Amino acid sequence: MSVYFLYCRPGFEKDLAAEIQHKAAEKEIYGYCRVKDNAGFIEFDATEHEPGLLFKVLKLDDVIFARQWFRQVAELGDLDEGDRITPIIQALENEIFTDISIDYPDTNDGKALAKFAKKFTLPLSKALEKRGLLKKNTKRRLHLFMQSSDCIYLGFSVFSNASRHHLGIHRLKSPKDAPSRSTLKLEEAFHHFIPKEEWDTRLGSGLHGVDLGASPGGWTYQLVQRSMFVAAIDNGPMDTRLMETGQVRHYQEDGFVFRPRRGNNYWLICDMVEKPTRVAKLMAQWLADGDCKEAMFNLKLPMKQRFNSVLECFDVIENELAELDIRYSLKAKHLYHDREEITVHLYCTKRYDGL
Numbered sequence: 001m002s003v004y005f006l007y008c009r010p011g012f013e014k015d016l017a018a019e020i021q022h023k024a025a026e027k028e029i030y031g032y033c034r035v036k037d038n039a040g041f042i043e044f045d046a047t048e049h050e051p052g053l054l055f056k057v058l059k060l061d062d063v064i065f066a067r068q069w070f071r072q073v074a075e076l077g078d079l080d081e082g083d084r085i086t087p088i089i090q091a092l093e094n095e096i097f098t099d100i101s102i103d104y105p106d107t108n109d110g111k112a113l114a115k116f117a118k119k120f121t122l123p124l125s126k127a128l129e130k131r132g133l134l135k136k137n138t139k140r141r142l143h144l145f146m147q148s149s150d151c152i153y154l155g156f157s158v159f160s161n162a163s164r165h166h167l168g169i170h171r172l173k174s175p176k177d178a179p180s181r182s183t184l185k186l187e188e189a190f191h192h193f194i195p196k197e198e199w200d201t202r203l204g205s206g207l208h209g210v211d212l213g214a215s216p217g218g219w220t221y222q223l224v225q226r227s228m229f230v231a232a233i234d235n236g237p238m239d240t241r242l243m244e245t246g247q248v249r250h251y252q253e254d255g256f257v258f259r260p261r262r263g264n265n266y267w268l269i270c271d272m273v274e275k276p277t278r279v280a281k282l283m284a285q286w287l288a289d290g291d292c293k294e295a296m297f298n299l300k301l302p303m304k305q306r307f308n309s310v311l312e313c314f315d316v317i318e319n320e321l322a323e324l325d326i327r328y329s330l331k332a333k334h335l336y337h338d339r340e341e342i343t344v345h346l347y348c349t350k351r352y353d354g355l
Ligand SMILES: C[S@@+](CC[C@H](N)C(=O)[O-])C[C@H]1O[C@@H](n2cnc3c(N)ncnc32)[C@H](O)[C@@H]1O
Pocket: 179, 180, 182, 183, 212, 213, 214, 215, 216, 217, 218, 219, 220, 233, 234, 235, 236, 253, 254, 255, 256, 271, 272, 273, 274
């Protein structure tokens, strides 16, 4: 069986389906998707191809709308309430794995299963261990995805190409003194895009950043917390406590016109609600002009054809940067704290003059 199970934010199933078909086809893997509106997951059926091939040619990090994925090995329906474990063990045959994740969709129905999932974990683990299926050092995780308490999909992911977070959701605690909850979007983005061992240099104290569309300051707060200096651009007011840190200068200017006065700016962050291609172009121009080394920004997506809209924005960025002597990486993810937007990271890895 070469069927893949992919999780997403409910409401984004069609976007994920369009994306996985497009990206798999680029690797010459052809298949079709089974999609149900607001289910919080899709199935990608690539039965003609070797099982697991998709995981060898595509990284989860490169699939924008997917939070988690696994290769399906069985679908169990009408499970007996008295004994769910026996059919699970039978379906697994002799497959071995090192970890178990009991999953459910990120929907209201799914959340109602969370308690059951928690209670089920221990007896299931014990039974699987006893049968010799749960073993050390296999690099594989068993997923039990419960659509309901009597309908379960079973399958495997590989540690090196899957999310380490349960359900692919990175939960973060909202800092009490942050001016807005959107602060979590940028915090999650830093965790997702910047390797921890590089935080000291890329998110370290003393760096300078510009925040376009900064009011009231949730994103600026993330830089200030890391002892950076921020130029905050917005006609709206900035949080008083942030201003009192002395690390923030507030400019009531148009974010599409503002540029840093000095050549020492490292970060560009941008949360302006604007046409996505317009924002994409602006970000690429900053990078092209050497006005920042890294940019983290949101693209607010339309209600329909979101994946096409992302492709259009990537084209805009790639065209802006095509003729220049710079190397860059361009990555995007629909993060847990994002809603109708995705977060994009544009990073100039080879710089000319100065920065
Ligand atoms: C979603 S809010 C930003 C929230 C902020 N990131 C936070 O965490 O608190 C978008 C902001 O973009 C600002 N904005 C929109 N267009 C702008 C422009 N052309 N120049 C500057 N700011 C703009 C709005 O005034 C608004 O405050």
